[in-house]
Amino acid sequence: xxxxxxxxxxxxxxxxxxxxxxxxxxxxxxxxxxxxxxxxxxxxxxxxxxxxxxxxxxxxxxxxxxxxxxxxxxxxxxxxxxxxxxxxxxxxxxxxxxxxxxxxxxxxxxxxxxxxxxxxxxxxxxxxxxxxxxxxxxxxxxxxxxxxxxxxxxxxxxxxxxxxxxxxxxxxxxxxxxxxxxxxxxxxxxxxxxxxxxxxxxxxxxxxxxxxxxxxxxxxxxxxxxxxxxxxxxxxxxxxxxxxxxxxxxxxxxxxxxxxxxxxxxxxxxxxxxxxxxxxxxxxxxxxxxxxxxxxxxxxxxxxxxxxxxxxxxxxxxxxxxxxxxxxxxxxxxxxxxxxxxxxxxxxxxxxxxxxxxxxxxxxxxx
Amino acid sequence: xxxxxxxxxxxxxxxxxxxxxxxxxxxxxxxxxxxxxxxxxxxxxxxxxxxxxxxxxxxxxxxxxxxxxxxxxxxxxxxxxxxxxxxxxxxxxxxxxxxxxxxxxxxxxxxxxxxxxxxxxxxxxxxxxxxxxxxxxxxxxxxxxxxxxxxxxxxxxxxxxxxxxxxxxxxxxxxxxxxxxxxxxxxxxxxxxxxxxxxxxxxxxxxxxxxxxxxxxxxxxxxxxxxxxxxxxxxxxxxxxxxxxxxxxxxxxxxxxxxxxxxxxxxxxxxxxxxxxxxxxxxxxxxxxxxxxxxxxxxxxxxxxxxxxxxxxxxxxxxxxxxxxxxxxxxxxxxxxx
Numbered sequence: 001x002x003x004x005x006x007x008x009x010x011x012x013x014x015x016x017x018x019x020x021x022x023x024x025x026x027x028x029x030x031x032x033x034x035x036x037x038x039x040x041x042x043x044x045x046x047x048x049x050x051x052x053x054x055x056x057x058x059x060x061x062x063x064x065x066x067x068x069x070x071x072x073x074x075x076x077x078x079x080x081x082x083x084x085x086x087x088x089x090x091x092x093x094x095x096x097x098x099x100x101x102x103x104x105x106x107x108x109x110x111x112x113x114x115x116x117x118x119x120x121x122x123x124x125x126x127x128x129x130x131x132x133x134x135x136x137x138x139x140x141x142x143x144x145x146x147x148x149x150x151x152x153x154x155x156x157x158x159x160x161x162x163x164x165x166x167x168x169x170x171x172x173x174x175x176x177x178x179x180x181x182x183x184x185x186x187x188x189x190x191x192x193x194x195x196x197x198x199x200x201x202x203x204x205x206x207x208x209x210x211x212x213x214x215x216x217x218x219x220x221x222x223x224x225x226x227x228x229x230x231x232x233x234x235x236x237x238x239x240x241x242x243x244x245x246x247x248x249x250x251x252x253x254x255x256x257x258x259x260x261x262x263x264x265x266x267x268x269x270x271x272x273x274x275x276x277x278x279x280x281x282x283x284x285x286x287x288x289x290x291x292x293x294x295x296x297x298x299x300x301x302x303x304x305x306x307x308x309x310x311x312x313x314x315x316x317x318x319x320x321x322x323x324x325x326x327x328x329x330x331x332x333x334x335x336x337x338x339x340x341x342x343x344x345x346x347x348x349x350x351x352x353x354x355x356x357x358x359x360x361x362x363x364x365x366x367x
Numbered sequence: 368x369x370x371x372x373x374x375x376x377x378x379x380x381x382x383x384x385x386x387x388x389x390x391x392x393x394x395x396x397x398x399x400x401x402x403x404x405x406x407x408x409x410x411x412x413x414x415x416x417x418x419x420x421x422x423x424x425x426x427x428x429x430x431x432x433x434x435x436x437x438x439x440x441x442x443x444x445x446x447x448x449x450x451x452x453x454x455x456x457x458x459x460x461x462x463x464x465x466x467x468x469x470x471x472x473x474x475x476x477x478x479x480x481x482x483x484x485x486x487x488x489x490x491x492x493x494x495x496x497x498x499x500x501x502x503x504x505x506x507x508x509x510x511x512x513x514x515x516x517x518x519x520x521x522x523x524x525x526x527x528x529x530x531x532x533x534x535x536x537x538x539x540x541x542x543x544x545x546x547x548x549x550x551x552x553x554x555x556x557x558x559x560x561x562x563x564x565x566x567x568x569x570x571x572x573x574x575x576x577x578x579x580x581x582x583x584x585x586x587x588x589x590x591x592x593x594x595x596x597x598x599x600x601x602x603x604x605x606x607x608x609x610x611x612x613x614x615x616x617x618x619x620x621x622x623x624x625x626x627x628x629x630x631x632x633x634x635x636x637x638x639x640x641x642x643x644x645x646x647x648x649x650x651x652x653x654x655x656x657x658x659x660x661x662x663x664x665x666x667x668x669x670x671x672x673x674x675x676x677x678x679x680x681x682x683x684x685x686x687x688x689x690x691x692x693x694x695x696x697x698x699x700x701x702x703x704x705x
Contacts, residue, residue: 128472348609
């Protein structure tokens with residue numbers, strides 16, 4: 001039986017409205033067919049990690065005020081995306097995060113002080129990408145989506161069943177590299193999932209000025225990439241859709257694009273002033289759609305969470321934050337000479353000369 | 368040992384590298400069944416299969432970005448940019464990721480990637496096909512930049528580039544693709560990654576050249592010899608790492624230096640060479656270090672490229688300006704001797 005053009009298109013197109021399992025008030029709604037509900041224990045685990053992630057995020061912002069971090073781009077409000085995007089991955093899968101995804105790094109098990117190394121003002125990413133299977137957080141926009149495709153290709157060619165998850169924001173989808181990544185992944189049928197966290201703003205520019213697409217998820221169809229859109233403040237839906245996306249990629253069915261509609265509750269970074277470009281009423285409306293409160297109500301109503309487990313999740317988060325605070329308050333020494341060590345595997349004669357001249361400068365008696 | 372064109376030497380190097388190491392992959396635009404627009408990858412897909420040598424969609428940032436991910440995943444990609452000026456879309460990938468990944472992961476990730484770029488002019492190419500873009504790459508910390516001038520060097524420098532743990536920008540002078548020379552893929556004694564080569568010994572002045580400028584410098588040296596001026600010709604081979612030792616030793620021996628490059632002159636590799644020479648050889652120099660370069664204009668159309676390209680005459684004019692007729696600075700020479 002031949003497959004019609006219409007069927008091919010329909011198979012790739014996202015749902016006309018974002019997939020949703022839980023309404024803003026925490027009550028269950030009927031999800032579209034094809035997306036099974038996540039297991040209860042997975043939801044409880046996600047809840048604990050979201051509580052911890054939010055507390056960590058708040059702690060990191062506080063550390064900027066104390067001068068312990070050079071800058072911090074908060075992802076408060078995006079906890080469902082950050083946690084679901086990591087929970088669906090296995091140990092041998094890879095994550096390609098952006099600078100706004102520190103919460104996901106923590107969920108992936110990266111040491112928080114290592115995760116904050118770059119934002120502390122150091123010159124390297126802090127953690128070992130090869131050991132953690134987490135690429136360095138990417139500051140240039142969308143360039144890493146191509147690396148994700150390359151790594152997915154490497155896994156496929158080695159006969160491994162690993163999948164690569166690439167995070168990107170709404171602004172990043174305007175960059176050329178994102179489009180090249182979608183195209184390459186589709187042509188090569190790479191096992192990669194692109195998770196667009198549409199948090200409505202690229203620094204100060206709202207989505208309406210970023211794109212005229214009906215939704216960012218429609219950017220997949222032109223490349224032949226299966227796409228979906230989901231309520232990114234609904235952890236249950238986000239987890240379900242991303243589970244399906246990862247399964248699709250792992251099965252060898254090619255890449256998958258997921259747009260998660262969410263909101264950046266805080267300014268772009270601690271150095272930004274969001275009051276200059278957005279209405280406080282808009283922020284208040286999204287506050288009512290908070291992903292953590294929504295999940296908590298949903299789980300409590302279904303008897304999956306009680307006061308005791310809520311309290312213990314918050315307690316664990318407090319302990320985590322307090323350890324982070326304590327460790328980040330310790331002064332560290334950065335070795336200026338090490339700057340020359342990792343330009344090449346072996347420093348060139350010129351780098352050795354320059355290292356010697358810096359040594360002379362820093363150790364001269366006048367200092 | 369066999370006489371090969373540079374194109375054949377590069378093709379042989381790719382074949383031998385694919386054969387020697389299964390992690391080596393070749394990809395880019397039209398490099399598959401076609402064998403590349405310059406046929407440098409001719410026959411590789413047929414011999415090694417589409418998994419090892421394949422065509423990509425037409426997007427240069429995509430090619431290099433893909434290479435970054437594949438290198439992170441344990442492969443050793445050798446990618447082709449079809450022409451010098453077509454590589455610019457990949458520049459962000461090259462400058463922000465290829466060059467910096469070792470550094471921003473504190474040495475935990477290395478990217479053994481070779482980016483092959485046919486470059487420079489002299490083949491009658493139309494616009495956007497003849498840029499000399501080497502300075503952009505040489506200026507970027509974390510990249511090694513190589514440019515062969517002979518088929519034997521093309522073979523060995525490419526083999527060494529592929530084996531290198533760091534990313535290498537491999538600049539292939541287009542107009543030398545069809546030049547012939549003895550090439551010995553069995554004998555790596557001539558290999559010189561990171562070392563400049565003295566192509567012709569001479570007493571009176573040093574010509575420092577690289578890539579497409581080397582045969583022109585040699586031609587100038589032959590002409591000068593007929594007038595009784597004995598020129599030494601140094602072929603840099605790798606711009607990064609730069610071989611100060613060979614250049615300095617040559618210029619200290621001759622006391623005069625002309626740097627030759629086909630690229631436009633301003634802020635180019637030749638300026639760096641001239642600066643390094645005068646910083647290190649000042650007391651040996653009997654004349655200012657001169658540069659012979661292209662002009663600071665966009666690369667001209669094929670009908671006018673002869674007016675742009677530095678030729679032997681332009682080099683000889685510079686040699687004439689090296690103040691051979693001036694009285695020697697006796698005090699200066701005494702200082703040198705003491």
